[in-house]
Amino acid sequence: MIFALLLSGIIQGSFLIFLLYKKGSNRIPNRILSFFILLVIFHLFLISLDVEDLFIAYPHFSRLSWLLPVLYGPLILLLTQSIVEIDFTFRRAHLLYAIPFLVYLVLLTPYFLSGTASKVAYLSDPVMVSQADFGWMNHITNYLHIGFTSAALWFFYRNVGERSQYFSDDARVNIRWLQEFLWLLLGLMVFALFTFYAKKYQVPHFSGIYPSHFILVVVLVYWIAYKLLQEKMAFAPMQHNTFRTSEIAAEPVSVKYSKSGLNSEGSTMIAAKLKDLMSREKPYLNPSLTIAELSDMMDIPKHQLSQAINAELGSNFYELINQYRLNEFKQQAIDPANSHLSILGIALECGFNSKATFNQVFKKSEGTTPSAYVKLHRS
Template sequence: MKQYIFNIHDVVLLMTAAECLLLAVFQSILPTRARHDGRLLTAFLLIIATASGCTLLLWNDQFSLAPWFEQTLLPYLLFAALLLKGPAIYLYVCSLTQQKLALNRRQALHLLPALLVLMCIAIFGISSSDLRHVPDTGQTLPATAIEFIWDLASLVPFIYAIAALLQIRRYRHALKDEYSHYSEVELHWLFSLAWGVCISWTWTMLVHVVAKFSSDIVADYMGIADNYLTFILINAFFAYSLTYAHQLLVTQPKEETRETTSEEEPSEPAIAKVRTAMEEDRIYLKKNLNLEQFSDRIDLPAKEVSAVINKHFGTNFFEYVNSYRVEAAKTLLSDPEKADMTVLDVLLESGFNSKSAFHRFFSRLVGMSPTEFRKQALAAQSQADTQ
């Protein structure tokens, strides 16, 4: 009679580990980029491969491994991977959303949860049998130590997933402080992936909690679903890395663009320079204008220009520039002599370079679409001329 080593759920774990290894090799041979995102994604894939492989070895009793590996080394590898996947995905998101991500001693603090658990395993001599809750007659082990490391293994990744979402949110605010135009597509996909990770690791934490108060069968099926979610997310992250990651705009470090030297209002000369550039020089007509270009044009530091826009005008760079563009578009749309211009011509001449962004921003500020505004403006002008 044949004896099967794997069931279908074990195959998913095996496929996840194998695919992560292959994708990590493929990622490592891609052309090197200036940022660290490629290396961090490779590290994340290797960590997930280790976690999936160790999970398979821990719970599949059909394998016969060397005792030193199965009982002693396996817990170290498993929990190192489980506690490093959170920092890896968080740092990967940071590398995508920051121009300069320094992998220095400060970043080494993210290793502390993993080091704490590894120390706990060493101190209490935790083996694979202990992790499976199989009694070991030759050893007395505090049950709280095992519960502690399993709790951390489910909680720490969830915390890092939340931190990744907050980092993307900060990135969106930074984009609005530094750019007059940016694509939402790449950002929406990154948000979706981060939410996927958050949901997956929330599910992992829920499985851990349910396992304490429910039957083993329920916990097993929930854990199996978790493995399938991981497999899907790995493919999604690699696809995103190839398709969209390199298209994200970089933002300056916070201290360079948003830090102000004091809490006082910006100086009047600085305010006058910003206003003159917009109202007289009409610098907003330059497509893809960003804060650095703006500050170079008026010979002011970027952080001072940012302070003027944020503190004096009470808005961000994105809103400030595009409000002038909308006013320019309104002037063109309401001019009878420009009636032959298409809406596309109007938005391009006003400084916009995206039809969807123009319609979205115009409708929000004016309360109607550009076509409807033109129709009403020209009708009012025609009525005024006949009177």
């Protein structure tokens, strides 16, 4: 049963990699996630060999399960940074993430280079194999997983709010699938640490969980597939490297843009031009409108447009665009010509791309529900 479930995870993971590579956009996050899933399915393959006691038949695969999982943490942190950080690029500092892997590789190289007979002799002693499998290296690996995933969560919560300066749809601002993914991973890794200790110290009633807990990894693979097929995995990095996320800190507007080169008069003119464009062309009706697209329409650098929105309109890009969508909804909802349309249908026509986002924005702005508002004003 365990072998069959692990095999299903390998098949599903292979399908996922195909889907991610088929996507033409968001190449960096897609490639990182693809490599992460590739490691997962190869790890499941190694666990399948272990479950079926096949390492003696294929001894050169042994101890790869000690080395390759060390890359999980760095890939999780890189994936989070590549999705959350605006204009993400690989930097030399990212090479530091590979230090644990390189240390493990150096320590394990003598075993990998040893001959078949030596490996078979070692694998034929189950007591020695068990002591080694639950030794200090795999012990540390568990804490590396938890440490890197915790760092990814810290980075996520520290930076995700800044995306409201760039995007107008909730999926790309809050990236809830990534938040859920990181918490699921952290929970899985904490549980893996528990099963590790339970097996190592033969804790009654719990020592038999290992390696069955890898079924949860299969569940995670299917969860990723579900999110991907439901098109809820919004990566959407910016395409123009004008200014970085770190430049948009939560500080006074006068300080934030003190070196932008745009004075108060210029900021006021941009705000006026923006209002005119919103009135004439209604770009906010585009559910996936970004500040880069809006700045292209206005032929204004996006950092100057962001400054004008912050300084002159007292808002950020996400709040501004959704306020325009909300005002459009209030006009269309009370129009008798639209009485045959549902509330959600009108909201979608006004640029909202989900019921949850629409209800959240409406309740925050109006202090009531959309249905109550429409009923009152139509009557």
